[in-house]
Amino acid sequence: MLSNATVPLLGAVDTGVVGQMGLAAPIGAVGLGAVVLATVYWIFGFLRMGTSGLAAQAHGAGDAAESSAILLRALVIAALAGLVLIALQGLLLRAAFRFPPASAEVEGLAQTYLAIRIWGAPPPSRFTR
Secondary structure, three states: OHHHHHHHHHHHHHHHHHHOOOOHHHHHHHHHHHHHHHHHHHHOHHHHHHHHHHHHHHHHOOOHHHHHHHHHHHHHHHHHHHHHHHHOHHHHHHHHOOOOOOOHHHHHHHHHHHHHHHHHOOOOOOOOO
């Protein structure tokens, strides 16, 4: 639960820091970028929700091999998804900015912000045995 709270919290902190500049466009860019990233991370919630029940069942049954297999599968899916996000970040950014109306300046700054923040994606630390 704490990990889920950190994604929007980081966006709020970024907004506070950029707000010290006194310009509207960077604040809008960070806000827009934070929403895009929170949405992308939320989409991958299936990985956590889909594996936690299976891992609990395997652990409860005392099946260490199945617990390890569930963890390994989840980590492989998370790693592949991370690589795909990094590889397709340009396409993802263009698609993300088709929907919310923003000025060219805000979009440019938001793309720079997202290009930096995509490398800070939270690791799949939520998976336990």
